[in-house]
Amino acid sequence: MWGSICVMSTADLGLPVDVPSTALFTDxxxxxxxxxxxxxxxxxxxxxxxxxxxxxxxxxxxxxxxxxxxxxxxxxxxxxxxxxxxxxxxxxxxxxxxxxxxxxxxxxxxxxxxxxxxxxxxxxxxxxxxxxxxxxxxxxxxxxxxxxxxxxxxAAASRMAAAAGGRPLMEMGARRTHELAAVAASRAAYIGGFRSSSNLAAGFRYGLPTIGTSAHAFTLLHDTEKGAFTAQVESLGRDTTLLVDTYDVATAVRTAVEVAGPELGAVRIDSGDLLLLAHRVRQQLDDLGAGKTKIVVTSDLDEYAIASLAAAPVDAYGVGTSLVTGSGxxxxxxxxxxxxxxxxxxxxxxxxxxxxxxxxxxxxxxxxxxxxxxxxxxxxxxxxxxxxxxxxxxxxxxxxxxxxxxxxxxxxxxxxxxxxxxxxxxxxxxxxxxxxxxxxxxxxxxxxxxx
Amino acid sequence: MWGSICVMSTADLGLPVDVPSTALFTDxxxxxxxxxxxxxxxxxxxxxxxxxxxxxxxxxxxxxxxxxxxxxxxxxxxxxxxxxxxxxxxxxxxxxxxxxxxxxxxxxxxxxxxxxxxxxxxxxxxxxxxxxxxxxxxxxxxxxxxxxxxxxxxAAASRMAAAAGGRPLMEMGARRTHELAAVAASRAAYIGGFRSSSNLAAGFRYGLPTIGTSAHAFTLLHDTEKGAFTAQVESLGRDTTLLVDTYDVATAVRTAVEVAGPELGAVRIDSGDLLLLAHRVRQQLDDLGAGKTKIVVTSDLDEYAIASLAAAPVDAYGVGTSLVTGSGxxxxxxxxxxxxxxxxxxxxxxxxxxxxxxxxxxxxxxxxxxxxxxxxxxxxxxxxxxxxxxxxxxxxxxxxxxxxxxxxxxxxxxxxxxxxxxxxxxxxxxxxxxxxxxxxxxxxxxxxxxx
The missing domain is CATH 3.20.140.10 (nicotinate phosphoribosyltransferase)
Structure with missing residues (x-):
């Protein structure tokens, strides 16, 4: 009892790719x-x-x-x-x-x-x-x-896109659904209005723009937050996105700008009261001269949470669980x-x-x-x-x-x-x-x- | 931008099968x-x-x-x-x-x-x-x-299995979830206590027992319900399961026993008040001398619906949507x-x-x-x-x-x-x-x- 079961993968535009069958996805x-x-x-x-x-x-x-x-x-x-x-x-x-x-x-x-x-x-x-x-x-x-x-x-993506107004939405739900459902979910989210995906397979298979920089593990791996930020900026450039909520957000934002300078691409906030934090971090970034540094928020967002952040200084949303589960x-x-x-x-x-x-x-x-x-x-x-x-x-x-x-x-x-x-x-x-x-x-x- | 993305398919028991990579199912x-x-x-x-x-x-x-x-x-x-x-x-x-x-x-x-x-x-x-x-x-x-x-x-399967007592559960949710998530869902349902699956890919890949006989379309395809039942029994044998709710259930049950005799394997009810229908159909089957013919029920069942049928003369449950979506x-x-x-x-x-x-x-x-x-x-x-x-x-x-x-x-x-x-x-x-x-x-x- 063995065999390989593969998704269809003929190119969207009809390139002649030899692919396995879909015939057994059948009752x-x-x-x-x-x-x-x-x-x-x-x-x-x-x-x-x-x-x-x-x-x-x-x-x-x-x-x-x-x-x-x-x-x-x-x-x-x-x-x-x-x-x-x-x-x-x-x-x-x-x-x-x-x-x-x-x-x-x-x-x-x-x-x-x-x-x-x-x-x-x-x-x-x-x-x-x-x-x-x-x-x-x-x-x-x-x-x-x-x-x-x-x-x-x-359908969930479309509601989130409407709630986000013109702000970009990033699909980050791969870890919350079956590994191949995740690839199809990225594709569907793109149709519904998302701009990019964290999912490399979605980039490979459908040409979707992929995004992502680092997680808490990266900061925790290093001896200090500053060491982690420095490593990331040296490797990925000043326009990277630094994750600022591993320890203390205000300290991290200060360190981030210290390390990357005002050219820092963005900071990401992944926990806490996003509305409050977004305002505080925006103020802090502006005070530090990093007026062009963007704020990305993630953390169990759905269309309602996105809508509630409409007046907050948020530049982009990353959405995972509620997207790939159809928001209910x-x-x-x-x-x-x-x-x-x-x-x-x-x-x-x-x-x-x-x-x-x-x-x-x-x-x-x-x-x-x-x-x-x-x-x-x-x-x-x-x-x-x-x-x-x-x-x-x-x-x-x-x-x-x-x-x-x-x-x-x-x-x-x-x-x-x-x-x-x-x-x-x-x-x-x-x-x-x-x-x-x-x-x-x-x-x-x-x-x-x-x- | 093309390529084939496949699930891993090394045999469960370690047969050396050459398979594509899982490396891109990665953020x-x-x-x-x-x-x-x-x-x-x-x-x-x-x-x-x-x-x-x-x-x-x-x-x-x-x-x-x-x-x-x-x-x-x-x-x-x-x-x-x-x-x-x-x-x-x-x-x-x-x-x-x-x-x-x-x-x-x-x-x-x-x-x-x-x-x-x-x-x-x-x-x-x-x-x-x-x-x-x-x-x-x-x-x-x-x-x-x-x-x-x-x-x-x-987890959903386990709750359903507990609710079903010893009665067999059949997984039928392929059509309600991503085509490859469905294969993994069949496997997980089996672990949670389901006995079989409608999904042929789950049989192919994991050796799960597969089940299934016919849908309303088969009855509608034929000029009469009797013609459909006769075709099915001639082709699949008397121990097949006949679907009895395309037109009138009582008429269909009578026709089913007329066509297949008391050796008829089972009848399936896929709509309506399952509790009421199960009792009526059981009585009718017994009256027709088909005391060993089983009753299978399907139709948006979840663990609560299964539990509510505990006292009904039901021999097996087919579950789709609520299983493959984790029952909420x-x-x-x-x-x-x-x-x-x-x-x-x-x-x-x-x-x-x-x-x-x-x-x-x-x-x-x-x-x-x-x-x-x-x-x-x-x-x-x-x-x-x-x-x-x-x-x-x-x-x-x-x-x-x-x-x-x-x-x-x-x-x-x-x-x-x-x-x-x-x-x-x-x-x-x-x-x-x-x-x-x-x-x-x-x-x-x-x-x-x-x-």
């Missing part, structure tokens, strides 16, 4: 359903699956689409190679006919979706996957893993539902809408859907309109879904900066109450125009 | 601190780092150590290969002297820790890493990522602190304790520590005793820390089942209030015996 039942559908003959029925959420996390006013680029990588690298097929055979997961199907698996269908960085609301069809039942059903688990995780992080909402409750399928096993059978109907909840709306964002007369978004018939004339140029995969070919790749810029624009187009941090209803209601 | 500041310490000459000082938490998540009564085996893999695979070094050089992260050090990096120190599956309390030194400052500091980020994530999941506490607040280091740069300088001392909180206790669990006269644990001097005679055979790495060689590998069994035993040794689900204080208080 067993996707493959047993496939086997039974191959047996019944229904596996080839054209099918439409949609990913959406029934609600936003409690109190949140909008969601943020993130992970789309990673979903495209996952679809491209969803292959069943020999070690994987051997495993499935050895464990008796599926029969030989199914293994044969999987050995040749390549997604050949179409995917549409909200572009990455967009905002979404309850019912928004974030992703629509169309193909045979067989090829579309097996993607469910990995598609949801990515969208549920990455969108949760991006570490997942998004996205589901991936069959909403339409061919009426019969005939090759050209028309699509019919389908939906779970039991009385116990978790129902959904059948039919292949479009979505559009209606604007009011001032150009501000006023409703998320979702329909399954023809798109009304007045909404045609306000449609949300864009092509991501056409006939199995990825067509929706884009640089991360495009998603980041799109998010800023999408959020700016919402009613102003969108960026209130207080709990509330979604800022747009969802209207259904069912054909 | 940039670990490497810049290293550079500055190489410059100051302090990088070679013998240092002791300890991982611990200052508190348990609010209301929790004990923590569960998980991820230790993954930490050992991460340490073993922490290497800086050419693409990684090129990246660090290109981005200007560190200077050539540091790159040279990293190119030859192999951890050569010692690691002690609480064995995986043990319980822990505030202050428990879960992991103690000893070596030069240089070799020990750079492990901080990946060690914390693993312990913080995996222990959070194991997705991370553990573990930190990795320098607690002692050589008094000078001399090769044989004695260790001196060090600790952050500023008034703003986040202080810690210096010194290389031991830990022991004191029992009362009935053999029940009564205190977690942590000290930095000699171990008192009466606690010598109650010590918690075991050797995991000696002189760079991994000595602490063990099968997952050993950690799973250890957890059951460790929890059973706690005061009975440990498994109360209600919020409370840690069931053991932490005593410090500082030398």
């Amino acid at each position: 067993r039942y996707e493959l047993t359903m496939l086997q039974a559908a191959l047996r019944s003959g229904a596996a080839g029925r054209r099918s439409v699956f949609e990913a959406f959420t029934r609600r936003l996390p409690d109190g949140r006013r909008y969601g943020v689409v993130a992970g789309t680029g990673r979903v495209l990588d996952a679809i491209e690298n969803f292959r069943f190679d020999a070690p994987v097929l051997d495993f499935l055979r050895r464990e008796g997961v599926v029969d030989e006919e199914t293994l044969e199907y999987l050995a040749g698996y390549r997604f050949t269908g179409d995917v549409w979706g909200y572009p990455e960085g967009e905002v979404y609301f309850p019912g928004s069809p974030l992703l629509r996957v169309e193909g045979t039942f067989a090829e579309a059903v097996v993607l469910e688990t990995v598609v949801l893993s990515i969208l549920n995780h990455d969108s949760a992080i991006a 909402h570490p997942t998004c409750a996205m589901v991936y539902k069959l909403v339409a399928r061919a009426a019969s096993d005939e090759p050209d059978a028309p699509l019919v809408p389908v939906a779970k109907k039991s009385s116990g909840g978790k129902t959904s709306i059948g039919g292949r859907k479009w979505a559009a964002r209606r604007l009011d007369e001032d150009g501000v978004a006023e409703a998320e309109v979702i329909g399954s018939g023809p798109v009304p004339e007045e909404l045609r140029d306000r449609q949300m879904l864009v092509p991501l995969v056409r006939g199995g070919e990825i067509v929706g790749r884009e640089p991360l900066d495009a998603a980041r810029a799109r998010h800023i624009e999408a959020r700016a187009g919402l009613p102003v109450s969108a960026t209130q941090l207080s709990r509330g209803e979604p800022v747009l209601h969802t209207e259904y125009h069912l054909g | 940039r500041y670990e490497l810049t601190m290293l550079q500055a310490a190489l410059r100051s000459g302090a990088a070679g000082r013998r240092s002791v780092f300890e991982a611990f938490t200052r508190r348990l998540p609010d209301g929790r009564r004990y923590g569960v150590v998980a991820g230790t085996g993954r930490v050992l893999d991460a340490i073993e695979n922490f290497r800086f290969d050419a693409p990684v070094l090129d990246f660090l050089r290109r981005e200007g992260v560190v200077d050539e002297e540091t790159l040279e050090y990293l190119a030859g990096y192999r951890f050569t120190g010692d690691v002690w820790g609480y064995p995986e599956g043990e319980v822990y309390f505030p202050g428990s030194p879960l992991l103690r890493v000893e070596g030069t400052f240089a070799e020990a500091v750079v492990l901080e980020t990946v060690v914390l990522s693993i312990l913080n994530h995996d222990s959070a999941i194991a 506490h997705p991370t553990c607040a573990m930190v990795y602190k320098l607690v002692a280091r050589a008094a000078s740069d001399e090769p044989d300088a004695p260790l001196v304790p060090v600790a952050k001392k500023s008034s703003g909180g986040k202080t810690s206790i210096g010194g290389r520590k031991w830990a022991a669990r004191r029992l009362d006269e009935d053999g029940v644990a009564e205190a977690e005793v942590i000290g930095s001097g000699p171990v008192p005679e009466e606690l010598r055979d109650r010590q918690m820390l075991v050797p995991l790495v000696r002189g760079g060689e991994i000595v602490g590998r063990e099968p997952l089942d050993a950690a799973r069994a250890r957890h059951i035993e460790a929890r059973a040794g706690l005061p009975v209030s440990a498994t109360q689900l209600s919020r409370g204080e840690p069931v053991l208080h932490t005593e410090y015996h500082l030398g």
Whole structure:
């Protein structure tokens, strides 16, 4: 029982990199359903699956689409190679006919979706996957893993970015989440408005700007704080950031300026009453002639703590735990539902809408859907309109879904900066109450125009 | 900007598998601190780092150590290969002297820790890493990522297992968390008491038993529910689990027994009032002569919902979201602190304790520590005793820390089942209030015996 399990890592811009498969990031039942559908003959029925959420996390006013680029990588690298097929055979997961199907698996269908960085609301069809039942059903688990995780992080990042105004946010949460979730979290945080990350793997994999200088351990390693600061400045330059709260903050700030001079880049405060300390340290730095030395604060910040520091002389925020855990909402409750399928096993059978109907909840709306964002007369978004018939004339140029995969070919790749810029624009187009941090209803209601 | 980033995947039992590096799951500041310490000459000082938490998540009564085996893999695979070094050089992260050090990096120190599956309390030194400052500091980020994530999941799993009594728990949360966090979550859930997982990658990587049969989409794909059930039974056998809540539950149960006969393995209920439905379905199955057909329930279960079903005729629970998000506490607040280091740069300088001392909180206790669990006269644990001097005679055979790495060689590998069994035993040794689900204080208080 061994093997290597790797994340997809085809370059964002499509460089031909040979990478391992994402095929096992899959619940067993996707493959047993496939086997039974191959047996019944229904596996080839054209099918439409949609990913959406029934609600936003409690109190949140909008969601943020993130992970789309990673979903495209996952679809491209969803292959069943020999070690994987051997495993499935050895464990008796599926029969030989199914293994044969999987050995040749390549997604050949179409995917549409909200572009990455967009905002979404309850019912928004974030992703629509169309193909045979067989090829579309097996993607469910990995598609949801990515969208549920990455969108949760991006939503938290977006709230923090709104709270920070124009001040830069640095992602520092790697140590608080799974080591690879951390890399995806850095990427999602960047889309949501963060500027940089402490995570070297995020720099390596996604080209994110990385930051960081030193921790308390570095000061404690040296015989004196002054010795530590001197070592750091000699090695990393005067524009480094010195951590000033290992012993006494006021003493450390004085020592820092003594060692680095007024060219000192920044000081970092990582504990205590940040509001009070920021004011005191700013005053002290100014008095010492270090008026250009910046103040960076870290220490269990979330969007509320960031907002509370708006009037403090803080130049940048470092955020860890609450970012990578979605600030109270570490997942998004996205589901991936069959909403339409061919009426019969005939090759050209028309699509019919389908939906779970039991009385116990978790129902959904059948039919292949479009979505559009209606604007009011001032150009501000006023409703998320979702329909399954023809798109009304007045909404045609306000449609949300864009092509991501056409006939199995990825067509929706884009640089991360495009998603980041799109998010800023999408959020700016919402009613102003969108960026209130207080709990509330979604800022747009969802209207259904069912054909 | 491209490359593949992979999880470590050396076999649990030490098979020689060539795997990519974990070295970039690291905050940039670990490497810049290293550079500055190489410059100051302090990088070679013998240092002791300890991982611990200052508190348990609010209301929790004990923590569960998980991820230790993954930490050992991460340490073993922490290497800086050419693409990684090129990246660090290109981005200007560190200077050539540091790159040279990293190119030859192999951890050569010692690691002690609480064995995986043990319980822990505030202050428990879960992991103690000893070596030069240089070799020990750079492990901080990946060690914390693993312990913080995996222990959070194991703690939730343990509460759910206690609530489930002897009934089996199935982990089904892959779709609710990052695709690789999901694999680690399955592993941690197994340690905490789960019996199986839906996640094929967890089966592939860790040999966990995998389970799963079908979803609503499979029923909706077919023209009738009966057609779907027939297809599933023909393909997967009569002992399969049929999902009975797509349309009407009572109708579905009747159809299920009609199709599969009384040998039907199980029915699954995934929505609605599970308590009520379980009783009704049990009665109906019994009336239909399917007295041995089991009832599996899923649908946003957590430890409280599981406990509320204790008196219901439920045979197994499937748990997703709340497991993989730590049931409200997705991370553990573990930190990795320098607690002692050589008094000078001399090769044989004695260790001196060090600790952050500023008034703003986040202080810690210096010194290389031991830990022991004191029992009362009935053999029940009564205190977690942590000290930095000699171990008192009466606690010598109650010590918690075991050797995991000696002189760079991994000595602490063990099968997952050993950690799973250890957890059951460790929890059973706690005061009975440990498994109360209600919020409370840690069931053991932490005593410090500082030398």
